[in-house]
Each structure stands twice: as C-alpha cells, then as structure tokens.
Amino acid sequence: MAELTKYQQKIVQNYYANLDTALLQRLGEQVTDLYLAEGKKREKLWGTVTAALAKLGVPAARIERIRASDDAKQLAKVLQELLAKD
Numbered sequence: 001m002a003e004l005t006k007y008q009q010k011i012v013q014n015y016y017a018n019l020d021t022a023l024l025q026r027l028g029e030q031v032t033d034l035y036l037a038e039g040k041k042r043e044k045l046w047g048t049v050t051a052a053l054a055k056l057g058v059p060a061a062r063i064e065r066i067r068a069s070d071d072a073k074q075l076a077k078v079l080q081e082l083l084a085k086d
Contacts, residue, residue: 020056027052027079034072042070049075056082 004012030049037045046067053063058078066074 023052023056024079024082027056027082031072031076031079034075046070053078058082 027049030045030052034042034045034049050063050067053066054060062078066078
C-alpha cells in the first residue's frame with residue numbers, strides 16, 4: 001500500500017471524525033425512504049439501516065426488535081434519541 005500524503009491523511013482523519021454525523025444524516029434519509037418503499041426495496045433498506053444502527057452503537061437486541069416490527073415510526077424515534085445524544 002502506498003504512503004498517503006499529508007493532505008490525504010487529513011482527508012481520512014476528517015472522514016472518520018465525522019462518520020457519526022454522516023451516518024445519522026443518511027439514517028434520516030433512509031427513514032423517509034422506508035415510509036415510501038415496498039417489497040424488495042424495503043428489505044434492502046432495512047439491511048442498510050441495520051448496518052448503520054450497528055455502527056452507531058445501538059444494541060443488537062434493539063435493532064432486531066425494530067426490524068422485526070418493520071415500523072419506520074420506531075426507527076424515527078431511535079433516530080431522534082441518537083440525534084439528542086449528538
């Protein structure tokens with residue numbers, strides 16, 4: 001692997017420093033998409049939502065409970081809690 005320049009290192013550092021903010025924003029967009037999605041697209045969205053929640057440190061049991069309910073309103077409540085912490 002090639003050495004990164006100082007500029008590239010700074011970009012990588014900033015990416016990881018702001019990862020939580022980016023995940024929260026993306027999760028908010030996915031909540032909106034879940035309200036409108038049906039069928040296979042909805043299942044795929046739940047997969048990405050599950051991965052994002054895991055990266056944000058939400059307990060696995062809570063993630064499974066939300067996914068099993070297939071309710072975007074519960075996901076929106078979790079998102080509000082996460083935004084309040086941030």
